[in-house]
Amino acid sequence: MGIVQGMTTFDQATRATRADATTYDVRLDDGYAAAGRLNGGYLLAVLARAAVDASPFEHPISTAAQFLRSPAPGPATVRVEPLRAGRSTAMVRATLVQDGAAHVEALITNATLTTGAEPDWSAEPPRMPPPAECAALPAPKPESGMTLSARLDLLFDPDTIGWRHGAASGRPETRAWFRMVEPVEPDPYVLALAVDSMPPVVYSAGFRGWAPTVELTWHLRALPAPGPLLLAATGRLVSDGRFDEDVEVWDAKGRLVAQSRQLALLGRVAPPERSRRP
Numbered sequence: 001m002g003i004v005q006g007m008t009t010f011d012q013a014t015r016a017t018r019a020d021a022t023t024y025d026v027r028l029d030d031g032y033a034a035a036g037r038l039n040g041g042y043l044l045a046v047l048a049r050a051a052v053d054a055s056p057f058e059h060p061i062s063t064a065a066q067f068l069r070s071p072a073p074g075p076a077t078v079r080v081e082p083l084r085a086g087r088s089t090a091m092v093r094a095t096l097v098q099d100g101a102a103h104v105e106a107l108i109t110n111a112t113l114t115t116g117a118e119p120d121w122s123a124e125p126p127r128m129p130p131p132a133e134c135a136a137l138p139a140p141k142p143e144s145g146m147t148l149s150a151r152l153d154l155l156f157d158p159d160t161i162g163w164r165h166g167a168a169s170g171r172p173e174t175r176a177w178f179r180m181v182e183p184v185e186p187d188p189y190v191l192a193l194a195v196d197s198m199p200p201v202v203y204s205a206g207f208r209g210w211a212p213t214v215e216l217t218w219h220l221r222a223l224p225a226p227g228p229l230l231l232a233a234t235g236r237l238v239s240d241g242r243f244d245e246d247v248e249v250w251d252a253k254g255r256l257v258a259q260s261r262q263l264a265l266l267g268r269v270a271p272p273e274r275s276r277r278p
Contacts, residue, residue, distance in 0.1 A: 008184050010151075010193075014042070016050035016078055023077055024050040026096075030073035032193075036145030037070045040213045040262075041196030043096060043104050045189040050078040051092040051108040056085060058112045059188050064217045065106035071098045083107075113223050118255075125250045126232040131155050131177050137164065137199075152197055153179040154231075160204050168206040172235030172243065174198050177228050186224040186251065194229055194249055195260035201233045201245045202266065209267015211243070218247075218260035227252025241266050 007015070013029035026049075032042035048060040076098040083091040089111045096104040128134075134155035140146035157175040162168055178194050186194070195218045200211035230250040235243050242265055249258035 009182050010180060010184050010190065014045045014049050014189055016046060016053060018053060019077070022080055024053070024080065026050070026076050026078055028071055028073045028076055028098075031147045031151060033073070033145055033147045035210045037210075037212075038073065039148050039193070039196060040065075040067060040104075040216055041193040042148070043067075043071070044106065044196075044216070044218070045192040047078055047094040047096060047104065047106050048108060048189060048192055050080055051094045051106075052110055054080040054082060054092055055090040055110040057088075057090050057110040059110060059220055059223070060108050060192070061089070061111045061113065061220045062109040062217075063106055063192070063219075064215070065104055066215055067104055067213050069101065069103050070212075071096060071103040074098075076103075113220070115223050116225075117222060119222070122256055125230060125254050125256075126175060126248070128175055128177070128230055128232075129157055131228070134158065134177060135161065137161065148197070151181055153177075153181050154198065161199075163203045163206065163208075169204050170206060172201045172205040172233075172238065172245075174201050174204055174231075174233040176231050178231050178249075179228050185226040186229055186257075188220050188223070191220060191224065191229075191249055191258040192218065194231060195247045195258055196262070198231060198233055198247075200243075200264065200267070201235045202238055202243045205235070205238060207238070207243075207266055211264045211267050214242070214263045214265060216260060216262035218258060220258055222251075222255055222257045224249075224251040224257040225253045225255070229257075238266070 016024040032039050079095045081093040092108050094106045155177040160174045233247045247260045251257045
């Protein structure tokens, strides 16, 4: 899989090349890792590329993925199994395979969305300080394995990252402005990355440590307008070593363009005190 002229770095990193009717070759890029493990949203973007190519429709509007094990950077394949194709949607099973083992299993529904479609009704975007009043996280140490940070321009609502200096809010919530560092306007594959791009939402509730995703479902609700994205994450329950994380993604025109929910495992570092309520 050589470099293709005109492709962005992100396009190249998520590229899926058809090998035969049911198999796509991919090369997983080590530039999209967190704590040394490839980011889940990045992996879903790779799967979506293959699933869309194998479908008569243009956009991955719903993805439900199980993360079975962490793949390593390097060559892998995506196996696709078309399940159903109707007049407006097509359903595909996409499996990321490396060294003969399945690593991520996803059911992806594709459709073709209308560019610039306006909602018949919508909730309001969350309140968010302007970018000039937001803060970036410190650059990670090279040994941390946080290569994804160099790909993203995230500016956080200061109220949601007090955990950086020992002042966690006690509420699982995070908000940030999102852009890619390279000049890439948001598209469905960037949105797949965006829904899983922030630190685990439980950090603001006082928990720390690597929080591996067990299952992630995300919906593409509209094609995003050019410009920065607003990410808003919340959690509803932290219990029995697991937590949930809901993310909304709003585009530069204030439209809700993506939603996700994931179930993840708590990191090994727990807060000194837990509260049952915010």
